Amino acid sequence: MQQTPRAERLHIVLYGRCNSGKSTLINSWTGQDIALVSDTPGTTTDPVVKAIELPHLGACVIIDTAGYDDGSGLGEQRVSRSLRSMEQAHIALLLVAAPLVARGEDLGLERAWLQELKGRKIATLVVLSQTDRVEQPEVLLAELSTRLGLSDMQALALSAHTREGISQLKDALPRMLPEDFGSQTITRGLAERGDVVVLVMPQDQSAPKGRLILPQVQTTRELLDKGCTIVSCTPDTLAHSLASLAVPPRLIITDSQAFPSVYPLKPEGSLLTSFSVLFAAYKGDIDLFVEGARAIERLTDQSRVLIAEACTHAPASEDIGRAKIPALLRKRYGQSMTIDVVSGMDYPEDLGQYDLIIHCGACMFNRAHVLRRIARASNQQVPITNYGICLAYLTGILDKISY
Template structure:
């Protein structure tokens, strides 16, 4: 369970008012105490993500959020963080409190409409029915107002939790399984991997895009040869015939292109992830826009994860340096990490995003959607490096 990355998990987020029992529902679904429960409204102040396994679904990430009726200056910030969770949500549980007699569901309706606007399936959950003998009336009101089926539960007593889990299973979006390399390789092809010696990679381990690409190539029944760049030429000479495809670390794209056999196709891990996690055509248009940049252009470099940048960081050091070398001046660049992707992109001329290995496909596609709605070009690291260096790739 713990070895499955969050980017490959089904994300189930729970939304509702303070003290509606959202944390108790998480504990009931997980059948263990994974979220802090308190009678004090507003106990959950920031989104909390927990990796769990649900029988029939598999690896999931269940997200507890702050109440969307939070108040005050801090409340506004918490609601903003709750809203950001929508970007990576696959299924939403919209929680109602049966113990709180409230016929005004306009706030819940607003959030339901926002979730629907992002094409997120919504399950209405009426909690705490053990505290109200007349909960059926509330259930009927919710059905009529929201046009949703309602799962009525008592999280504290674990009543009807099995039906809620079944509803979650039935609501999982049917998405096309995308192969990282299946569009460029076939069975028995030889694939050469030029692996990064990345300063961000933990000692003794490969970083996630390489691990996932290796697994995908094996699933496509191709043959893998791997080396670091300093052993690339030696590895090529050791083969009886050139590899069908060479997949390289983007940071040595240009150097590998110069040394590769003419008949071998070339791409990079980041370019492959442009298709696997994002929208390759949108990214290509964004990369082409680099030629239109001027000294007055303002850029946003965004990452889907958070890490402490080290010397030689690709986003903060290498790409800015490549841009400076190409244009002869420094650009005005802002940086966004994790969930801190701006809602308003109007001041930016171009967004350059990481490969997105630590974000879900839905998360990255939502960021692309935001850029397209605001007419701001977006591309990713690998395509940026290829464009600046004039590298031809598949």
């Protein structure tokens, strides 16, 4: 891997009306022509995503969204995609064009979007943009703050063309970082410096040819950084790998699908977990996922289950979410069980129709995105669990694995 994966980056999303200066600001702020700039309303259609390194912030993703007042034929779909981008956001910039404030126009849209951002607990900076087009921008900024009730929010004025205020923007953003951003680790306290860790990695049709899947790569890198000794093998060579060790490993991390063959070989005293279980804690709420797995026992042949995948890969015949988990559930509870599958950014607003949600390890999503999905399920009182936790439960070893 040559750069920080997108899911590990700070996500900064820009919102505002058409021609409020979002794309111009991105280009001026980063010093790159990232976003297409035009006076034509609706120039930005789908969200434009750019991975970039920024001083004092590190690896970031900047997302430029369509204007939320887009009245074109596709405007409703574009606004819907802008709203959906909030699922990923760590920080939001909401731009309000200074001429709009100077003309005294209604700010109902801005209030509505601020309320949406606040409801999702997204740190938000209101930006009075295009200040080079007005007189006394500081007066307009005070007026904007009053009209939007920004007592508990930050606001600043800037001009992307003259770059006045850009330095204040750069100074403000690091102070808006979520408190826990970047503090999570994949293996947490399960392995420390000097420990021997065995990684059991099946290479089936779902594994990219010539490469390891992302959770395996990230876990390997973290263990190396910790100073652990890593032994990698496949399920059929695990017994030989364990026999070659002078002492049992501190930890065995396996693909969740291999739990049935790996658990019987686990030495007494060695901890066992899976990549998906580790990512359940790294990306989401592990305790809630474990609690959600208890709902599996309440399923029947009339139950409806949602399988949620973060990535959009073409499914293989051995696909864990589309094939293996559904097959296990139907074998246990009946073939008439309804199992729906969504992938990528698709995730139903109405979750109440489901008896259980089973989410993938979400290596392609950031933690904020997963936690918002969990919150939506919890708010609708729908149990949610994770691939690895689900498979451990179905294997009968959930109380014997470490997380």
